[in-house]
Amino acid sequence: MTTTDVPLAIRPPGWVRVLGPVLLAVWLSVFLLQDRDGFPVLGVAVALLAAAVVGRLFFTSVIGTADGLLTVRNLWSTRTLPRGDIRSVGVDRAGGRAGRGWAVWLLLDDGTRHRLDVTEAPFLGPSSVTLEQQAAAVRGWLDGRPPAHP
Numbered sequence: 001m002t003t004t005d006v007p008l009a010i011r012p013p014g015w016v017r018v019l020g021p022v023l024l025a026v027w028l029s030v031f032l033l034q035d036r037d038g039f040p041v042l043g044v045a046v047a048l049l050a051a052a053v054v055g056r057l058f059f060t061s062v063i064g065t066a067d068g069l070l071t072v073r074n075l076w077s078t079r080t081l082p083r084g085d086i087r088s089v090g091v092d093r094a095g096g097r098a099g100r101g102w103a104v105w106l107l108l109d110d111g112t113r114h115r116l117d118v119t120e121a122p123f124l125g126p127s128s129v130t131l132e133q134q135a136a137a138v139r140g141w142l143d144g145r146p147p148a149h150p
């Protein structure tokens with residue numbers, strides 16, 4: 001979690017934002033720098049998909065403003081929610097029963113749930129403290145409390 005001049009700001013850690021482009025560059029070098037008889041269509045397709053994910057990763061975040069709007073930028077969508085539309089915040093399985101890991105979720109007044117992709121973690125054990133801190137930060141924003149800075 002990083003802090004800015006807004007009451008709530010959760011973004012990917014710096015090491016993730018650095019490692020993503022490095023892994024993408026390695027992937028591209030494997031497929032584009034090797035001598036091949038034909039054009040590496042599969043390698044380029046995977047690299048373009050990876051570039052889209054890495055590029056979107058830079059924009060995933062949860063930003064809560066002082067005027068009561070929570071903007072959730074997930075991997076493939078962006079949604080802005082008024083504070084009053086959020087009923088509760090919790091930690092649950094990220095991929096439902098399929099289980100892709102764990103993440104912080106919002107329960108909305110209309111009964112739907114909205115996942116915060118930026119908080120997704122592969123394992124609950126080692127990540128449970130971070131997930132609970134992120135959920136507590138969102139709860140604090142919901143209650144209008146100032147953010148707790150470590």
